Amino acid sequence: MSGESDRMDRRAALKWMLTAAAAIAVPRVPGAPGAKTPAAKGYGFDPDLSKDYAPGDLWPLTFADGQRRTAAALCDLIIPADEHSPGAASLHVHDFIDEWISAPYPDCAKDRPVILEGLAWLEAESARRFGSGFAQLDVPRQREICDDLRYEPEAKPAFRQPARFFARFRDLTAGGFYTTEEGTRDLGYVGNAPSGTFDGPPPDLIRKLGLD
Amino acid sequence: MAFVTPATAKSQYDVIVVGSGAAGGQTAYTLAMEGVSVLMIEAGRSYDPRTETPMFQWNRQAPLRGASTPDKPFGFYDASVGGAWTTPDEPYTNASDDPTKQFGWWRPRMLGGRTNHWSRVALRNGPYDFKPHRRSGLGFDWPIGYEDVAPYYDKVEMLVGIHGSNEGLENTPDSPEGILLPPPKPRIGELLVRREARKLGIPVIPIHRAVLTRLLDHRTIPAKLHPGNPRAQRILAQDMQNRAACFWATHCSRGCSIRANYQSTTVHLPPALETGNLDILPNAMAREVILGPDRKAAGIVFVDKTTGREGRALGRTVVLAAGACESVRLLLNSKSAAFPQGLANSSGLVGRYIMDTVGSALGGQIPLLENLPPHNEDGAGGPHVYVPWWLYKEQLAGKLGFPRGYHIEIDSGRQMPKAGTSSHLDFFTKGSYGRAFKEDARRYYGSFVSFDGRGEMIPNEKSFCEIDPAVKDKWGIPVLRFHWEWSEHETRQVAHMQRTFADLLLAMGGKLPRQPETDGGKAISRGGSIIHEVGGAIMGSDPRTSVTNRWGQTWDVKNLFMADAAPFCSNADKNPTLTIMALAWRAADYMIDQMRKGDL
Numbered sequence: 186m187s188g189e190s191d192r193m194d195r196r197a198a199l200k201w202m203l204t205a206a207a208a209i210a211v212p213r214v215p216g217a218p219g220a221k222t223p224a225a226k227g228y229g230f231d232p233d234l235s236k237d238y239a240p241g242d243l244w245p246l247t248f249a250d251g252q253r254r255t256a257a258a259l260c261d262l263i264i265p266a267d268e269h270s271p272g273a274a275s276l277h278v279h280d281f282i283d284e285w286i287s288a289p290y291p292d293c294a295k296d297r298p299v300i301l302e303g304l305a306w307l308e309a310e311s312a313r314r315f316g317s318g319f320a321q322l323d324v325p326r327q328r329e330i331c332d333d334l335r336y337e338p339e340a341k342p343a344f345r346q347p348a349r350f351f352a353r354f355r356d357l358t359a360g361g362f363y364t365t366e367e368g369t370r371d372l373g374y375v376g377n378a379p380s381g382t383f384d385g386p387p388p389d390l391i392r393k394l395g396l397d
Numbered sequence: 398m399a400f401v402t403p404a405t406a407k408s409q410y411d412v413i414v415v416g417s418g419a420a421g422g423q424t425a426y427t428l429a430m431e432g433v434s435v436l437m438i439e440a441g442r443s444y445d446p447r448t449e450t451p452m453f454q455w456n457r458q459a460p461l462r463g464a465s466t467p468d469k470p471f472g473f474y475d476a477s478v479g480g481a482w483t484t485p486d487e488p489y490t491n492a493s494d495d496p497t498k499q500f501g502w503w504r505p506r507m508l509g510g511r512t513n514h515w516s517r518v519a520l521r522n523g524p525y526d527f528k529p530h531r532r533s534g535l536g537f538d539w540p541i542g543y544e545d546v547a548p549y550y551d552k553v554e555m556l557v558g559i560h561g562s563n564e565g566l567e568n569t570p571d572s573p574e575g576i577l578l579p580p581p582k583p584r585i586g587e588l589l590v591r592r593e594a595r596k597l598g599i600p601v602i603p604i605h606r607a608v609l610t611r612l613l614d615h616r617t618i619p620a621k622l623h624p625g626n627p628r629a630q631r632i633l634a635q636d637m638q639n640r641a642a643c644f645w646a647t648h649c650s651r652g653c654s655i656r657a658n659y660q661s662t663t664v665h666l667p668p669a670l671e672t673g674n675l676d677i678l679p680n681a682m683a684r685e686v687i688l689g690p691d692r693k694a695a696g697i698v699f700v701d702k703t704t705g706r707e708g709r710a711l712g713r714t715v716v717l718a719a720g721a722c723e724s725v726r727l728l729l730n731s732k733s734a735a736f737p738q739g740l741a742n743s744s745g746l747v748g749r750y751i752m753d754t755v756g757s758a759l760g761g762q763i764p765l766l767e768n769l770p771p772h773n774e775d776g777a778g779g780p781h782v783y784v785p786w787w788l789y790k791e792q793l794a795g796k797l798g799f800p801r802g803y804h805i806e807i808d809s810g811r812q813m814p815k816a817g818t819s820s821h822l823d824f825f826t827k828g829s830y831g832r833a834f835k836e837d838a839r840r841y842y843g844s845f846v847s848f849d850g851r852g853e854m855i856p857n858e859k860s861f862c863e864i865d866p867a868v869k870d871k872w873g874i875p876v877l878r879f880h881w882e883w884s885e886h887e888t889r890q891v892a893h894m895q896r897t898f899a900d901l902l903l904a905m906g907g908k909l910p911r912q913p914e915t916d917g918g919k920a921i922s923r924g925g926s927i928i929h930e931v932g933g934a935i936m937g938s939d940p941r942t943s944v945t946n947r948w949g950q951t952w953d954v955k956n957l958f959m960a961d962a963a964p965f966c967s968n969a970d971k972n973p974t975l976t977i978m979a980l981a982w983r984a985a986d987y988m989i990d991q992m993r994k995g996d997l
Contacts, residue, residue: 227466227467227468228460228466228468228469228473229468230468230469230477230478230479230480230481230484230485230506231442231478231479232460232468232469232473234449234451234454234473234474235451235454236458237458238458238459238460242460243460262830262831263830263831263834264834264835265831265832265835267832267835269835269839270835281462284460284461285461288460288461288466290461290466290467290468291467292464292465292466293461328831331830334828335827335828335829335830336823336827336828337823337828339827339828351828352823352828355820355830355834356817356820356821357820359818359819359820359822359834359838360462360464360814360815360816360817360818360819360820361462361816363814363818363819363838364455364456364457364462364463364814364815364816364818365457366455366457368814369455369813369814371835371838371839372814372818372819372838372839372842373770373771373811373839373842373843374771374811374812374813374814374842375771375772375773375811376646376773376774376775376811376812376813377453377455377646377647377775377813378646378773379644379645379646380644380645380646380773381644382645383581383582383643383645383773383775383776383777384582385581385582385583385584386582386584386585386588386772386774387770387772389770390585390769390770390772391585391588394585394588394589394765395592396585396588396589396592
């Protein structure tokens with residue numbers, strides 16, 4: 186399911202009931218450098234809702250330059266510029282992903298080793314296949330690697346784990362991108378504006394779907 | 398405005414009210430409007446939706462694009478302050494390590510409590526809902542019936558403003574003509590559900606929610622609510638003009654700065670404060686009820702959270718409205734020689750029969766809703782239609798295999814993008830990325846519909862709370878320990894929900910990423926997760942088998958009232974908030990009557 190709906194919030198919310206009163210468990214990944222979330226505090230139970238927050242404002246970010254370059258390249262491969270909207274990297278979606286994996290919350294801590302190990306794998310695979318870093322590859326070569334990862338249930342056994350990384354990275358890229366002004370416009374969300382009336386669906390649409 | 402500190406509060410009030418949510422707000426409103434002096438004690442900080450609500454904020458302005466975290470389980474902009482299923486410095490415990498036998502306790506700490514973020518779904522209980530034992534032999538009948546509560550439903554609906562419609566359906570009460578505000582038009586997905594559900598014999602009707610779809614009539618309503626009380630009428634008429642109608646933006650769960658929806662802080666407290674009869678003491682954690690030598694309640698001992706010092710609030714009558722389990726905790730922690738097992742607990746039933754609503758969900762993707770032209774579906778900041786329980790006759794005839802019903806809330810639409818938007822699309826796209834992914838994201842956006850069942854739980858012996866013998870909170874107050882178990886009555890109901898949701902989705906041509914659960918035990922919500930905490934001090938006609946009488950007045954202590962959902966004898970599928978308010982108003986009227994007679 187797409188996590189688009191407000192009701193999905195409840196489902197996401199319910200997870201935290203189970204962890205209520207339990208310490209935040211950071212998954213241990215032996216040998217993965219930087220896989221452990223550094224000690225940091227979350228925004229707590231009474232954050233300032235009126236502020237604009239940017240990645241790095243609340244907790245330190247993680248990506249080193251190389252990781253950041255790889256992440257940006259992957260963001261743009263997943264969501265490139267087209268006639269509707271710019272690419273994800275130009276909107277700094279990779280910085281949102283950095284914010285996410287650096288956050289002291291359980292979901293984020295779970296994603297952290299997946300993303301960091303995945304980026305490392307991508308670099309190693311690029312070097313193995315093409316003798317170059319992922320960010321330096323042209324798009325056809327980047328796609329050659331990512332085609333092996335695109336859908337986990339159909340991935341070859343050797344690519345299952347990286348495919349899980351790719352799926353997670355794509356979801357984070359989508360969330361980061363479609364929440365930006367440009368992404369929101371691309372998607373066709375036209376709300377969050379005051380109006381004197383609520384008119385319901387366009388009459389043409391109601392007729393077209395036979396719902397009148 | 399009269400916000401007070403322990404130093405500035407008066408030495409004596411007519412009534413002390415513990416809690417500021419639906420129950421505390423309504424109680425304080427009714428009493429203050431009728432000239433009774435009230436001190437309201439709130440464990441959290443003061444909160445003003447007029448200045449604090451994040452109207453129009455985009456998720457890109459929030460940390461983590463507004464995603465759910467343990468600090469903010471309903472997202473960054475949810476109007477919950479000071480606590481969630483965990484509350485700092487104030488733990489609770491569960492007797493079992495098995496998560497399915499645990500209760501999650503939702504406790505914000507803010508003026509207005511849970512009313513700031515609630516769903517605004519405001520359904521009346523029907524006649525059957527007050528007499529469930531008579532109908533099925535299970536649970537308990539209330540000592541009151543629908544006819545006792547109906548006049549108060551009318552009053553609350555007029556005061557708060559509820560949109561909806563009268564449909565004349567079984568056990569789904571109509572409101573008197575002219576009370577409900579016009580329902581908003583259904584969204585496209587809701588229209589599709591309605592068409593397909595009708596073919597399956599399932600009704601889809603306008604939901605009732607506490608949102609002003611137009612302004613309240615300040616010229617006629619105040620006189621109906623406060624006959625013979627010109628001052629109350631004048632204050633209410635003025636306050637109604639300070640509330641705006643919904644401008645169809647900003648989800649209600651963020652709260653409402655224009656006061657278009659119901660929160661205790663947008664509807665009850667402003668006029669109550671205007672009377673000058675209400676003082677509010679925030680940051681005061683009630684520790685115990687003071688028992689006088691005459692075996693009457695004399696007030697509340699509280700801890701001032703800003704200093705850690707203990708204080709006393711004295712009143713002629715004490716009303717507990719802290720949320721069912723928090724009120725129960727107060728009783729159990731108020732031990733004395735006269736009441737060694739806790740105040741008002743001669744029945745031994747304080748803490749027994751706590752209930753939540755049964756929840757279960759299933760969603761799908763609807764190809765008919767793909768690639769729709771962009772249009773605004775924000776609407777009234779929540780669902781516009783719902784399915785009331787429709788199988789009363791089949792259930793009564795024993796054809797369903799479970800004794801109580803559920804209603805269905807429908808979630809659909811082109812909602813404001815957030816962290817999870819366009820994620821988990823692989824099931825449909827087989828893993829597209831690049832330009833194809835952007836096309837897929839446009840195609841699938843707004844094409845999802847999900848159903849949330851909200852069912853009645855039958856009170857049982859295994860679901861209760863008590864004082865933990867070892868654990869205390871930061872203030873040294875003993876905490877609650879919960880015991881929880883669903884029964885087959887609920888798990889079978891959930892299996893029926895799952896089957897029904899799948900039938901509806903498939904009828905709409907939907908694709909299901911997850912198949913419906915046939916084992917209801919695997920798809921049932923955790924106890925406490927729907928945040929409809931009721932019971933724990935049930936009302937009745939016999940002091941041996943109930944804690945309060947039909948007014949929420951405890952049998953043992955005449956001037957002590959339970960105004961929240963603690964006295965609920967059952968937890969109908971209808972969301973409890975409207976009933977909490979109706980019963981609180983009714984109890985406050987009774988208190989005023991008793992005070993005038995000199996009996997309180």
